[in-house]
Amino acid sequence: MTRVGNSGTDTHLDEREMQDAQRETMRAEAPPELPAGGEAVAAFEEAYLLYAPRLQRIAIRRFGIEPGDAEVLVQDVFTTYFQHATDVERLEPYLIGAICNASRNYLRRSSASKAIFCGEEPCAATPDDALLNEIERKTLLSQMLARVGGDCRDLLRRFYVNGDGTEVLAHAFNITRPSVKVKLFKCRQRALEAYRAIMEKSNG
Amino acid sequence: MGEHIAHTELSLFAHDKRSFERERREAIESHIATCAECGATFDFYAVAEEDLGDLAVWQPIIGSTAAAMRAYANQCAAEDREADELLKGIFAKPRKAALTNVRNQRKFHTGGVVRRLNAKAHEVVASLPLDALIFADLAQAVADLLPDDIYPNDAVYELRGTAWKERANALRRLAEFDEALESLRRSENAYSRLRSSGHGLAAVDLVRSAVYYERGELQKATKHVELAEHGYAHQGLERQRMKAILLRGEIAYESLDYAGAASTFQQIIDFGERISDARWIARGSYCRAACEVERGNLSEAVMLYHSALMILREIGPTEDRISTEWGLARVVLHEGKPTDAARRLRDVIAAFEEIGRVSDAALAGTDLAEALLVLERWDEIGKVAAHAFRVLKKAGILTGALMALAYLKEAAARRQLTPGTLKVIREYLRRVERKPDLLFAAPPEIPR
Numbered sequence: 245m246t247r248v249g250n251s252g253t254d255t256h257l258d259e260r261e262m263q264d265a266q267r268e269t270m271r272a273e274a275p276p277e278l279p280a281g282g283e284a285v286a287a288f289e290e291a292y293l294l295y296a297p298r299l300q301r302i303a304i305r306r307f308g309i310e311p312g313d314a315e316v317l318v319q320d321v322f323t324t325y326f327q328h329a330t331d332v333e334r335l336e337p338y339l340i341g342a343i344c345n346a347s348r349n350y351l352r353r354s355s356a357s358k359a360i361f362c363g364e365e366p367c368a369a370t371p372d373d374a375l376l377n378e379i380e381r382k383t384l385l386s387q388m389l390a391r392v393g394g395d396c397r398d399l400l401r402r403f404y405v406n407g408d409g410t411e412v413l414a415h416a417f418n419i420t421r422p423s424v425k426v427k428l429f430k431c432r433q434r435a436l437e438a439y440r441a442i443m444e445k446s447n448g
Numbered sequence: 449m450g451e452h453i454a455h456t457e458l459s460l461f462a463h464d465k466r467s468f469e470r471e472r473r474e475a476i477e478s479h480i481a482t483c484a485e486c487g488a489t490f491d492f493y494a495v496a497e498e499d500l501g502d503l504a505v506w507q508p509i510i511g512s513t514a515a516a517m518r519a520y521a522n523q524c525a526a527e528d529r530e531a532d533e534l535l536k537g538i539f540a541k542p543r544k545a546a547l548t549n550v551r552n553q554r555k556f557h558t559g560g561v562v563r564r565l566n567a568k569a570h571e572v573v574a575s576l577p578l579d580a581l582i583f584a585d586l587a588q589a590v591a592d593l594l595p596d597d598i599y600p601n602d603a604v605y606e607l608r609g610t611a612w613k614e615r616a617n618a619l620r621r622l623a624e625f626d627e628a629l630e631s632l633r634r635s636e637n638a639y640s641r642l643r644s645s646g647h648g649l650a651a652v653d654l655v656r657s658a659v660y661y662e663r664g665e666l667q668k669a670t671k672h673v674e675l676a677e678h679g680y681a682h683q684g685l686e687r688q689r690m691k692a693i694l695l696r697g698e699i700a701y702e703s704l705d706y707a708g709a710a711s712t713f714q715q716i717i718d719f720g721e722r723i724s725d726a727r728w729i730a731r732g733s734y735c736r737a738a739c740e741v742e743r744g745n746l747s748e749a750v751m752l753y754h755s756a757l758m759i760l761r762e763i764g765p766t767e768d769r770i771s772t773e774w775g776l777a778r779v780v781l782h783e784g785k786p787t788d789a790a791r792r793l794r795d796v797i798a799a800f801e802e803i804g805r806v807s808d809a810a811l812a813g814t815d816l817a818e819a820l821l822v823l824e825r826w827d828e829i830g831k832v833a834a835h836a837f838r839v840l841k842k843a844g845i846l847t848g849a850l851m852a853l854a855y856l857k858e859a860a861a862r863r864q865l866t867p868g869t870l871k872v873i874r875e876y877l878r879r880v881e882r883k884p885d886l887l888f889a890a891p892p893e894i895p896r
Contacts, residue, residue, distance in 0.1 A: 292514060292517050317643060326603075327646070333687065338647075342646060382505050389505070
């Protein structure tokens, strides 16, 4: 026996080897087709738009990386991914694993934190479901904020992030204090409508 | 349930429950607990209330970077199209391509050329390792010539790492193990330049493990296959992880841990069943069958071999089918039916020779010799050894295997062959295939 099961064919390194029923025909066959250029680019772009925000938030929330650096890490993940996209069957776990690895490498190199050693399965540094849900929710919220209009965005940001009170907001927006409350309500309602529109779109 | 609650009120309620009178607060809470519509609206406001305070929600995400990524993808796609045209001649005549000085020809200096050469090396490495080495060498030469900033985010190092890795894999197939390990070191260095190396480092560990496995350094092989397995698992690359598990099983088998190997191969069978892929089932089945033979579970082994054979007869590959038939013949031999085993083994040897697997044919010859030894057909053992000798010599395999077969013939002629001697010869033939320089040391039974 040269190998287990008397097999001299070492197939563990190449899935395609397992799929060629006739070794001889390999000489004549063309290589497996990669996605055509245009299709590959479109698929890549779609994947980027879909997953980049989520990956960025994982880097920020799970690893405490600054937003600007997190954005670069996301690009790192995608540039590498594109070089061997055909190897990847399930994109989401691949990308999430990749951003976790990239974040850990970043932290190791920048000495911003002790390396998070990942020796168990599932990796402790892999985001759990609760975090992923939160990230998804906040990504959706970001998309909604892009649809509520500049005035509403400004008002909501001042109110929720800066903590500006109604008096400050009334002054800033040149309206009365009760009108601020009405405006706040209307902006929240707009956000709700945007949310419903996005959900309807995503549900087909 | 009553009337729906106005959005204004729900919005305010989410913002500050305490500003409501207790009675109204209880009424709203009771209503949203039973009214799905108002409940969903309230949930939305409540969650938004909490999340809007998170600065991250307000960070502008992607935009100009999406355009940069698109430009990068378009660049790669255009390079790949050019490379497909450019490399037609090289793929058609690889040996001639080996003489091509790509360093002097700028038209070859693109990432697309490296990607396509890497992919081609990967594709042919099992059947044509020398061609794979030529492609990987060319890929590596071009990758080194590319400017570091040809792609954003240092992605050129992914190409370099992959070129070195493919080179290592081809060298492993050609039994150039030291050089393979050196290529893996370089591959690892290149991948380490990336903040996100994808599954490159896991692939390096897998090939490294395979090299150590071939060299018989099983502890090191185990260490690296586990790293590979973990790396693949971390990124959800299930098929790649299964390749690592398969290798782990092979290592366990070589370590004589037949129970551990059998359980590992069962994982392969389970995986094949889960994804409905007959090839994985076949591979897992005949690997586990080999373990069961060693454990003395012959009926279990027969069942597994037959299960594999049914699949392999239909979809191949041919050598795996022959290997499975070989396994069945060995079971028959273990069951004490040497005549039947000898008949089966002659068929196996002929089938291996027909597809050019002469080393396997010689190995199966030692099993045939064992069957003939039980039958005390000494002359036939000599003929089997002489035949294997001629076949190997004709195939240009001029290693110590010839000496071992000559020894087998002589021992049979003197009627001094024992099962112990056959075991030594068989083990030597297995090892010399991986280590062509290995010398044959005659067992002590026969003075020479």
